[in-house]
Amino acid sequence: MGEPPVLTIDGPSGAGKGTVSRAIAKRLGWHFLDSGAIYRALALSVLERKVPPQDEEAVAKAAQEMALEFSSGDSGQILLAGRDVTARLATEECGRLASKIAAFPKVRQALLAKQRSFRQAPGLVADGRDMGTVVFRDAPYKVFLTAALRERARRRLLQLQAQGLDVTLDQIIKDLEERDRRDRERKEAPLVPAQDAVVIDSTELSVEEVIARILRLLPPDIGNKVLPVLAGSGG
Numbered sequence: 001m002g003e004p005p006v007l008t009i010d011g012p013s014g015a016g017k018g019t020v021s022r023a024i025a026k027r028l029g030w031h032f033l034d035s036g037a038i039y040r041a042l043a044l045s046v047l048e049r050k051v052p053p054q055d056e057e058a059v060a061k062a063a064q065e066m067a068l069e070f071s072s073g074d075s076g077q078i079l080l081a082g083r084d085v086t087a088r089l090a091t092e093e094c095g096r097l098a099s100k101i102a103a104f105p106k107v108r109q110a111l112l113a114k115q116r117s118f119r120q121a122p123g124l125v126a127d128g129r130d131m132g133t134v135v136f137r138d139a140p141y142k143v144f145l146t147a148a149l150r151e152r153a154r155r156r157l158l159q160l161q162a163q164g165l166d167v168t169l170d171q172i173i174k175d176l177e178e179r180d181r182r183d184r185e186r187k188e189a190p191l192v193p194a195q196d197a198v199v200i201d202s203t204e205l206s207v208e209e210v211i212a213r214i215l216r217l218l219p220p221d222i223g224n225k226v227l228p229v230l231a232g233s234g235g
């Protein structure tokens, strides 16, 4: 009996990883890990507890102490010390600080066990930056999902506008560029495709097309089971 299978989906901000990973996990009946939410929750924790964000030791300690729960079921709720913080985590403030503290090796180390605990039968879809390169290096299925910067920014703009936030495309482009640069250039677990990852550029693809491509990478006894659902889902 080996470990349960993992499908890792890494890539830059706004490439559609969240939507695609969640949908695939649901169709396969597998567990889902939103590792970015863990870094965002730590950012929120640091803000609320007034931990100095440039102090690696202090932030790593906050990571160890963080009481974070992902509710099971479809709600996608994230609880920090029992409080629902799902909406707060989606803010740019948390995203920006998450990407700063994510550069600290001790912080990444402190969050490893939490992330690995999601690997449970029948399988796991793991969404992040270093799922295939570090956290689940032995995963049998790896995808690196990317898209042109402008398209990623356009998608993010639509998401934020749907949440009633007042932002411009230029602001988002600047923000994504800065975050991507930090994620790519950091020494520890930089954002790069794993050597054995399949790179998919989603710039010209619909969500359904991306999902179908990824499902085709899985062995037929796993991927084929859910492909008919795709055909009937109407995109």
Ligand code: C5P
Residues within 6 Å of the ligand: 013, 035, 036, 037, 039, 040, 095, 098, 099, 100, 102, 127, 128, 129, 130, 131, 179, 183
């Ligand atoms: O994916 P999301 O935008 O929620 O992630 C927020 C930030 O957390 C990223 O910009 C990145 O710096 C960090 N992160 C990471 N490793 C992961 C997931 C997220 O460094 N596996």
